[in-house]
Amino acid sequence: MKKLYISCLFLFVLILGACGNNESAKKDTATEKEKETFTYQSETGPIEVPKDPQRVIALTNGPNALALDANIVGIDEWTNTNPLFEEKLKGVEVVSEDNLEKIIELEPDLIIAGSYMKNIDKLNEIAPTVVYTWGKLDYLTQQTEIGKLLNKETEAKEWVKDFQERxxxxxxxxxxxxxxxxxxxxxxxxxxxxxxxxxxxxxxxxxxxxxxxxxxxxxxxxxxxxxxxxxxxxxxxxxxxxxxxxxxxxxxxxxxxxxxxxxxxxxxxxxxxxxxxxxxxxxxxxxxxxxxxxxxxxxxxxxx
Known part of the structure; x- marks a missing residue:
């Protein structure tokens, strides 16, 4: 009876260990997925950006990113005051390109900025920073580009087609x-x-x-x-x-x-x-x- 008990206990420990290893493997896989990158062809040249960005700061084009359900942790002041985005921006910090300390605290893995902004080089030291020039792209192409950046090009193109038809x-x-x-x-x-x-x-x-x-x-x-x-x-x-x-x-x-x-x-x-x-x-x-x-x-x- 005692041997049976020890055998069962040993088997139980093995099962727990297997489950733990499995969960650990899942977490490691998820972490690795978050770290995966691809080369985005920006207007300033190719840049390595995360395939699945988890902490995006949008100093510009925030609404475009919001429409694609980006994981935004920082947003510009003007977007934040827009009543259409109120629900989506609950808990999101308001930041500017001048407040580098606050941006660092938010630990972004991707920053979207305007080409006219100061501190682009310093922003790039914090996280991959993609810049856009206002008006360089038409409004539909701009959404498609944000879709490419966030690895959601298909969703962006589907919206463009549907919007044009409607x-x-x-x-x-x-x-x-x-x-x-x-x-x-x-x-x-x-x-x-x-x-x-x-x-x-x-x-x-x-x-x-x-x-x-x-x-x-x-x-x-x-x-x-x-x-x-x-x-x-x-x-x-x-x-x-x-x-x-x-x-x-x-x-x-x-x-x-x-x-x-x-x-x-x-x-x-x-x-x-x-x-x-x-x-x-x-x-x-x-x-x-x-x-x-x-x-x-x-x-x-x-x-x-």
Whole structure:
């Protein structure tokens, strides 16, 4: 009986040891997987980045990375204040390229930065740092590039294809309702001035003009298409207002212009063809923002 007990005990110890070794092997495999890298062809040249980054700091292009469910531990201030990303950024630290100590504390394994930023060399010493130049890539190619960087190119391309199809369909439906010659302008309120946008300056411009193929007024095309943005005074509001106006309304500035006769007498205002978007929620051209604005534009134009 005693021999049987010892044999069973010995067998039990062997089983426990095997399980422990198995778990240890799994952990080692997972750790090795996290350490695997590949060569990403960045705009500054090839760079070794992790295949499965676990601690990403996005000093720029954070929304693009968020749309692909990146494991973000640090984000820029502007992205953090955007209400569309509030849920996804809970517990994420706000950082800048100037705060190197904080970046080091967050122990990133990948950093995304803007080419205009300072300290790129120092950031590279902390973790592989990939830089992008704003506006160098169109908004869809930019998402695909972030997908390549995060080893999620397939997901990024699938979204691009789906978005293009949905936006094209919505644009055709809107044109059928408002007419192919109807014009749309995107105007933003500032502290003492106003801005009108071309076809690639966020605020839904990529959706309206590129994906939906809606028309902008001639004056907007003349002054804002090439530069992307044109600044003007309130007296010129009627000159830049199209048949329809997308008003990027900043809740933190004086919007009393909306009570003036000048504004109220603009045809788009009189015809109830002004659709307000929140400036804070529309200053990016990432999938989360674009999907949100596409749905908003569909409801606004087609239900009116």
């Amino acid at each position: 936006a094209k369909s919505a644009g055709e439906a809107i044109q059928a309702k408002i007419g192919e010659d109807a014009t749309v302008s995107v105007i933003e309120s500032g502290d003492k001035e106003f801005y009108v946008f071309g076809n690639n300056y966020a605020r839904g411009t990529e959706v309206l003009y590129q994906a939906m193929n809606l028309k902008m007024p001639d004056k907007v095309q003349e002054l804002a298409l090439e530069s992307g943005i044109y600044t003007f005074s309130s007296e010129m509001l009627p000159e830049f207002a199209g048949d329809y106006v997308i008003l990027s309304k900043n809740p933190e500035v004086d919007n009393s212009f909306m009570e003036t006769e000048l504004w109220k007498n603009i045809p788009a205002v009189k015809n109830n063809q002004v659709y307000e978007i929140n400036t804070k929620a529309s200053t990016y051209s990432d999938p989360i923002t674009l999907d949100y604005l596409l749905e908003f534009f569909e409801e606004s134009f087609l239900s009116n």
